[in-house]
Amino acid sequence: xxxxxxxxxxxxxxxxxxxxxxxxxxxYAGFRNxxxxxxxxxxxxxxxxxxxxxxxxxxxxHSLVLPAGESQKTFENTGRVLDWLLETRTPxxxxxxxxxxxxxxxLAGFAAAIYLRGIDFVQLPTTLLAQVDSSVGGxxxxxxxxxxxxxxxxxxxxAVITDLDTLKTLPPRELRAGLAEVIKYGMLxxxxxxxxLEQNLDTLLALEPxxxxxxxxxxxxxxxxxxxxxxxxxxxxxxxNLGHTFAHAIExxxxxxxxxxxxxxxxGLCMAADLxxxxxxxxxxxxxxxxxxxxRAGLPTRPPKGLEPARWLELMGHDKKIQSGRLRLVxxxxxxxxxxxSDFDDGRLNETLEHFGSPSPVxxxxxxxx
Amino acid sequence: xxxxxxxxxxxxxxxxxxxxxxxxxxxYAGFRNxxxxxxxxxxxxxxxxxxxxxxxxxxxxHSLVLPAGESQKTFENTGRVLDWLLETRTPxxxxxxxxxxxxxxxLAGFAAAIYLRGIDFVQLPTTLLAQVDSSVGGxxxxxxxxxxxxxxxxxxxxAVITDLDTLKTLPPRELRAGLAEVIKYGMLxxxxxxxxLEQNLDTLLALEPxxxxxxxxxxxxxxxxxxxxxxxxxxxxxxxNLGHTFAHAIExxxxxxxxxxxxxxxxGLCMAADLxxxxxxxxxxxxxxxxxxxxRAGLPTRPPKGLEPARWLELMGHDKKIQSGRLRLVxxxxxxxxxxxSDFDDGRLNETLEHFGSPSPVxxxxxxxx
Numbered sequence: 001x002x003x004x005x006x007x008x009x010x011x012x013x014x015x016x017x018x019x020x021x022x023x024x025x026x027x028y029a030g031f032r033n034x035x036x037x038x039x040x041x042x043x044x045x046x047x048x049x050x051x052x053x054x055x056x057x058x059x060x061x062h063s064l065v066l067p068a069g070e071s072q073k074t075f076e077n078t079g080r081v082l083d084w085l086l087e088t089r090t091p092x093x094x095x096x097x098x099x100x101x102x103x104x105x106x107l108a109g110f111a112a113a114i115y116l117r118g119i120d121f122v123q124l125p126t127t128l129l130a131q132v133d134s135s136v137g138g139x140x141x142x143x144x145x146x147x148x149x150x151x152x153x154x155x156x157x158x159a160v161i162t163d164l165d166t167l168k169t170l171p172p173r174e175l176r177a178g179l180a181e182v183i184k185y186g187m188l189x190x191x192x193x194x195x196x197l198e199q200n201l202d203t204l205l206a207l208e209p210x211x212x213x214x215x216x217x218x219x220x221x222x223x224x225x226x227x228x229x230x231x232x233x234x235x236x237x238x239x240x241n242l243g244h245t246f247a248h249a250i251e252x253x254x255x256x257x258x259x260x261x262x263x264x265x266x267x268g269l270c271m272a273a274d275l276x277x278x279x280x281x282x283x284x285x286x287x288x289x290x291x292x293x294x295x296r297a298g299l300p301t302r303p304p305k306g307l308e309p310a311r312w313l314e315l316m317g318h319d320k321k322i323q324s325g326r327l328r329l330v331x332x333x334x335x336x337x338x339x340x341x342s343d344f345d346d347g348r349l350n351e352t353l354e355h356f357g358s359p360s361p362v363x364x365x366x367x368x369x370x
Numbered sequence: 371x372x373x374x375x376x377x378x379x380x381x382x383x384x385x386x387x388x389x390x391x392x393x394x395x396x397x398y399a400g401f402r403n404x405x406x407x408x409x410x411x412x413x414x415x416x417x418x419x420x421x422x423x424x425x426x427x428x429x430x431x432h433s434l435v436l437p438a439g440e441s442q443k444t445f446e447n448t449g450r451v452l453d454w455l456l457e458t459r460t461p462x463x464x465x466x467x468x469x470x471x472x473x474x475x476x477l478a479g480f481a482a483a484i485y486l487r488g489i490d491f492v493q494l495p496t497t498l499l500a501q502v503d504s505s506v507g508g509x510x511x512x513x514x515x516x517x518x519x520x521x522x523x524x525x526x527x528x529a530v531i532t533d534l535d536t537l538k539t540l541p542p543r544e545l546r547a548g549l550a551e552v553i554k555y556g557m558l559x560x561x562x563x564x565x566x567l568e569q570n571l572d573t574l575l576a577l578e579p580x581x582x583x584x585x586x587x588x589x590x591x592x593x594x595x596x597x598x599x600x601x602x603x604x605x606x607x608x609x610x611n612l613g614h615t616f617a618h619a620i621e622x623x624x625x626x627x628x629x630x631x632x633x634x635x636x637x638g639l640c641m642a643a644d645l646x647x648x649x650x651x652x653x654x655x656x657x658x659x660x661x662x663x664x665x666r667a668g669l670p671t672r673p674p675k676g677l678e679p680a681r682w683l684e685l686m687g688h689d690k691k692i693q694s695g696r697l698r699l700v701x702x703x704x705x706x707x708x709x710x711x712s713d714f715d716d717g718r719l720n721e722t723l724e725h726f727g728s729p730s731p732v733x734x735x736x737x738x739x740x
Contacts, residue, residue, distance in 0.1 A: 116522075118523070150486060320462050322461055323462070
């Protein structure tokens with residue numbers, strides 16, 4: 001088992017990474033004697049609800065199973081979770097466990113943040129995307145028709161228990177979606193990790209345990225560093241949004257239904273790399289390597305059809321990073337050197353939007369919406 | 371003008387207390403150049419919406435007027451406020467101003483806490499209750515059918531601008547409700563302030579400016595001390611809940627409609643004093659002085675009819691202060707010496723509940739529900 005620490009003073013916690021952790025009683029030792037509540041979704045419930053309930057000796061009423069999918073991450077569903085916490089008389093010293101992917105984790109974390117003005121929660125991420133990204137760092141929240149993650153809170157979990165064995169039951173499409181965030185970390189970390197990913201991509205797709213453990217740990221270490229430096233995203237943590245302004249526009253445009261978050265991020269990474277190259281900031285061959293790695297992972301490199309530049313700008317106009325009316329984007333100077341900037345030529349941005357807006361003559365990848 | 375500072379490091383802020391402050395341009399200087407949004411209720415809007423909008427040069431769409439009353443403080447209405455903030459494209463560096471009483475302040479503060487994971491907000495309290503209590507300290511939240519303030523967040527305002535002139539337009543019933551919290555501070559602070567209140571109650575009811583300013587400042591100073599010591603209410607801040615466990619039960623029982631919060635607190639103070647005396651902790655004559663001061667302020671000293679002990683215990687069973695299934699109450703050893711305790715005789719609590727549950731033969735006060 002690997003352990004990554006998030007050092008945030010009174011809010012410090014550990015990420016435990018390894019195989020079979022969900023079935024190890026000692027992982028639950030820190031909170032099993034408190035009033036536990038368990039949230040998951042229907043897909044995950046079929047595999048892991050009963051084993052985890054048994055570990056915690058939970059009554060049926062103390063677990064909540066929601067439908068699966070990003071479209072469930074709503075303010076209304078937050079209300080349903082809060083109703084359930086109240087109906088089951090969850091006390092202030094209770095613990096809410098989030099068993100599932102990013103949707104379950106973000107929704108449970110947000111409910112835990114505002115129930116009784118904040119109770120403890122624990123992440124049990126079962127998707128690659130949640131394991132490398134959304135379960136770590138305390139960003140919680142839900143979507144709004146006008147934008148992704150527009151409503152939420154910073155609320156750190158008390159622990160993250162990452163059982164890599166859960167990836168064996170993950171649908172391949174979800175595994176690839178998680179790889180998009182892994183590639184993002186590669187682009188942020190630099191040629192070392194990025195090159196490692198180029199070499200080990202097939203091993204990761206084959207779920208080779210040692211490679212998975214190394215990839216998850218490297219991502220968590222990088223995220224831990226940025227979160228520790230900047231918990232509330234006033235500075236360096238913003239870099240973790242590489243590709244995400246484009247991605248959120250795609251998700252909002254498609255009503256959080258057709259695309260997985262990671263698929264939208266994949267396209268966003270390609271667009272951020274393209275714009276960085278058009279600006280003359282990143283060497284074009286490096287940008288091409290990013291797109292190629294995304295494509296090799298079986299991820300889309302093009303947005304859905306019908307997204308005109310004007311619609312892109314409207315959708316991106318809701319971005320949380322906007323300051324004084326000016327869009328800010330995470331862009332690359334090179335692999336491993338990212339910046340948050342509003343100081344870019346709008347003409348180049350338009351070129352990127354137009355380039356990605358027109359149907360690609362060479363793309364042979366199936367649309368994820370299909 | 372008096373200024374009370376809340377020292378919370380990066381979240382420090384000032385409370386400005388005085389007459390006519392809402393019409394002083396310099397009070398808005400810290401944020402008038404940012405994207406401001408203004409929330410209020412229908413009662414307050416008639417008096418102060420236009421003057422404040424003019425000070426801030428606000429377009430009509432940038433202010434939101436809600437119906438008045440505690441029953442508006444819901445999760446659903448939080449959603450409406452968030453919709454409005456999104457529709458008007460409020461940026462992350464925007465400022466939400468809460469012009470009104472505790473309901474507007476708690477609802478606006480909660481919306482500000484979770485919009486884009488937290489934006490700045492400023493309190494402009496226009497009721498005595500908000501000026502001495504709810505606008506200070508960063509507790510925000512909304513009610514649930516199963517309990518008062520069950521959903522919320524700790525989110526400090528950037529400033530509190532307390533214009534005492536607004537009390538001139540406050541309905542007398544609301545003024546008295548605010549006095550309940552003032553009396554609470556007297557009971558917590560000790561014989562000095564409590565005796566001052568006994569002497570100055572009529573002057574306060576007559577809205578004498580110097581007396582009002584002194585009362586509001588003394589309450590804010592006491593609250594500032596407790597909030598600074600214990601922002602997230604893990605210890606001494608809990609004392610501010612004196613009378614509130616009983617009060618919240620009354621409010622939940624009456625569906626947040628018939629009673630004002632301060633009226634319920636008034637009864638709660640009498641019940642806390644009575645129980646403290648029954649336990650032999652507080653001298654009975656001191657408990658009587660508390661009840662007498664409450665009655666002199668024109669506030670109820672008895673709960674609504676029909677609240678049986680079993681129903682009391684059920685309602686109080688949702689209290690946020692419950693630990694390991696055991697009810698904790700703020701009780702008094704004497705005027706000025708309060709404790710949070712679960713170490714009391716349940717028989718005495720039952721006596722208090724039965725005593726207050728039966729119709730009082732001597733009470734000649736009209737029911738606030740009438």
